[in-house]
Amino acid sequence: MNFETPKQTIPSPESAENQSELAEVAIYKEQKMFQGVFEKLGKSKKLRNLAIALSFASLMASAQGCESKKPMTQTEQQQKDYDRWSPMKKNNFNYALQAIQGLGNQMKKEIKEKGGTNRTIARDIVGMRINQLALAQKQGIDIRSGGKGSVGIADRFMTSKDMKTYLTIATDKNKDGSLSQKEKEKFEKNPAIPILRQKMQVIDTFGSLDKDNDGKISQREEANYLQKIAKGLRPLSEEEAEEMKKEWNKAEPLKAEPFKKSSRKGNRKIFDEHGKPLPVQGVSSNPNDF
Amino acid sequence: MTEQIKKVIAESSLTQEEKDEFNKIIAKANTAQLQALESLFSENPEFAPTFYKNYKDKLATFTEKDGTQWDKIIDEEKGLMSS
Numbered sequence: 001m002n003f004e005t006p007k008q009t010i011p012s013p014e015s016a017e018n019q020s021e022l023a024e025v026a027i028y029k030e031q032k033m034f035q036g037v038f039e040k041l042g043k044s045k046k047l048r049n050l051a052i053a054l055s056f057a058s059l060m061a062s063a064q065g066c067e068s069k070k071p072m073t074q075t076e077q078q079q080k081d082y083d084r085w086s087p088m089k090k091n092n093f094n095y096a097l098q099a100i101q102g103l104g105n106q107m108k109k110e111i112k113e114k115g116g117t118n119r120t121i122a123r124d125i126v127g128m129r130i131n132q133l134a135l136a137q138k139q140g141i142d143i144r145s146g147g148k149g150s151v152g153i154a155d156r157f158m159t160s161k162d163m164k165t166y167l168t169i170a171t172d173k174n175k176d177g178s179l180s181q182k183e184k185e186k187f188e189k190n191p192a193i194p195i196l197r198q199k200m201q202v203i204d205t206f207g208s209l210d211k212d213n214d215g216k217i218s219q220r221e222e223a224n225y226l227q228k229i230a231k232g233l234r235p236l237s238e239e240e241a242e243e244m245k246k247e248w249n250k251a252e253p254l255k256a257e258p259f260k261k262s263s264r265k266g267n268r269k270i271f272d273e274h275g276k277p278l279p280v281q282g283v284s285s286n287p288n289d290f
Numbered sequence: 291m292t293e294q295i296k297k298v299i300a301e302s303s304l305t306q307e308e309k310d311e312f313n314k315i316i317a318k319a320n321t322a323q324l325q326a327l328e329s330l331f332s333e334n335p336e337f338a339p340t341f342y343k344n345y346k347d348k349l350a351t352f353t354e355k356d357g358t359q360w361d362k363i364i365d366e367e368k369g370l371m372s373s
Contacts, residue, residue: 023352026360033364037371045329050371052326057345060315065352 023062030058292324298331302338312342340370 034051041047179187299312319327330337344363351359 022355022357026348026351026357029360029364030367033368034371037368041372046333047371049326049329052323053330053341054344054367054370056319056323056327057315057341058348060318061345061348062352064349 023058023065027055027058027062030055292328294328294332295324298335298338301335302342304339304342308342312338315342315345 034055037047038051295316296313299309299316302309302312304312316324316327327341330341344367347359347363350356351363
């Protein structure tokens, strides 16, 4: 695909999001300082030795600093996830698309590396994707949940159930836990709904996997289904990307409220204290039950 | 590590703990780095504690992820090289 490449800039240490980036920036700054001194004072043996010694100290400190790095806390991990999404603040289509494709590829890679049809991995990744969208929205990022741009995003980010949950919450403006008639009508008009209905058909297919008609699907059958969803995470063709880019730029953002935890009856929590998505009450997987 | 470097570290004003750590760092240097350090230490033994402090400051910057501190380190280095 022929997207604009983001400008290669040297980030400041303050904005560096991890140890290696910080070290990279710091050592780059130091090298630039050495060059400046050499240009001004000449590259004498003493200055050269000093530069070698100080660079050695930087390398040792960098290596030692990375070794002592503590594992990230849940909050730090969430912040990192958010930082990954922060370019969307700039409404930069290319960044968003790259992030989506990156997740698709990551899912494929993990499924391939960790056992092919591991449903836990698939679920974790679905959770991660919802988390990222929610974090992005919480930070005031326009993720265009109701615009046509969301069709492409939600299609690649969510299973049908997650997608329906997300769209339902976004439409439930008064946060009373259910959709009013007016909200239902609005929900039906959401351009993502045809995609959602299409996804629901996959659930019908899932139902048809129940060969002995006992109402249960074996783990193997469920794994096959999840793998089918994973296969749906494909890179966009150039035409699709262009189309999505046009729609993205055209779409009016839906100003959905950030998700909030609340004790009010009927309000929906979608994350537990560990940041894991929780099932949403009242959301059916029946395609006719809108 | 060369005897000259060992001697300078041993005779420096650093504590024994700091000297031990210093020796461990220097043990990881390659030939070119050792030559540079030996040359500096033999001409200016007082550079040994400066070098150690420089390393510790940098380590703190990387451990604490405090990028603002790095600019101060660079300024100090610039002063050291220009003096």
